[in-house]
Amino acid sequence: MVHALRRARGLLDAGGFIVDVHPTTEQAHLELFTGTDFIRLAERIDDPSPTGPRQRHAAAERAVSSCVEAGDLRQHRDVRFTFHTFADSVDELLEHLSVKWKTLKFEDEDVRRARASLARAHGSSIVVTERVIASKLTPP
Amino acid sequence: MPVRIDPEHNEQFALSLIDAGFAGARVLEIGCGDGRLTRVIAKDARSVVAIDSDAAAVAELRRGASRNVEALAYEFESFEPGPRRFEVVVFSWSL
Numbered sequence: 001m002v003h004a005l006r007r008a009r010g011l012l013d014a015g016g017f018i019v020d021v022h023p024t025t026e027q028a029h030l031e032l033f034t035g036t037d038f039i040r041l042a043e044r045i046d047d048p049s050p051t052g053p054r055q056r057h058a059a060a061e062r063a064v065s066s067c068v069e070a071g072d073l074r075q076h077r078d079v080r081f082t083f084h085t086f087a088d089s090v091d092e093l094l095e096h097l098s099v100k101w102k103t104l105k106f107e108d109e110d111v112r113r114a115r116a117s118l119a120r121a122h123g124s125s126i127v128v129t130e131r132v133i134a135s136k137l138t139p140p
Numbered sequence: 141m142p143v144r145i146d147p148e149h150n151e152q153f154a155l156s157l158i159d160a161g162f163a164g165a166r167v168l169e170i171g172c173g174d175g176r177l178t179r180v181i182a183k184d185a186r187s188v189v190a191i192d193s194d195a196a197a198v199a200e201l202r203r204g205a206s207r208n209v210e211a212l213a214y215e216f217e218s219f220e221p222g223p224r225r226f227e228v229v230v231f232s233w234s235l
Binding site: 005009092 | 143155158216217
């Protein structure tokens with residue numbers, strides 16, 4: 001990842017900059033959105049392997065820090081934000097995840113609980129929530 | 141209603157907060173996927189070279205891309221831009 005950042009820096013014109021957007025190490029989770037409130041239902045299934053999402057996101061953060069500390073890049077600004085994916089049914093959401101977000105999985109029991117919560121709360125949505133960081137990096 | 145991804149546009153707002161302006165810029169986007177963020181960038185950029193190792197996603201992006209987007213199926217490591225240089229390089233959830 002450090003290599004990728006350094007290579008990206010080498011592809012910049014004078015005055016250019018790098019934008020990095022990646023999830024934080026906070027686990028993505030499942031929520032019920034009632035129209036006014038988000039109610040947390042479950043965490044994603046954690047994958048503790050070195051290639052698991054949290055480990056990759058932590059490595060991305062370390063790579064940015066390493067490049068800044070080494071003087072390869074300057075961190076101009078960064079912002080953390082919440083990224084939502086909304087669906088009107090659990091099946092619709094699971095189908096979407098199976099195609100677009102294959103590493104995101106929830107326990108069967110949590111999925112059952114989500115279905116039940118959604119059935120009880122007419123007009124609500126089911127939501128995957130993720131915390132993300134966006135950074136602007138410039139050559140020093 | 142279909143699945144709605146970031147309907148509040150929090151990602152775009154965050155990009156504006158970090159002063160990530162794409163207006164008139166030549167942009168390289170790494171990890172474009174099916175082009176969710178590419179389309180946002182391309183509205184303002186002069187040109188976008190969008191790469192991703194997922195050939196199917198790149199094909200999906202090509203079908204709906206604006207004329208200033210060049211979508212290519214490449215890993216960043218094997219991408220050779222030749223003499224081209226960019227005003228902005230974006231890692232789209234890909235670092």
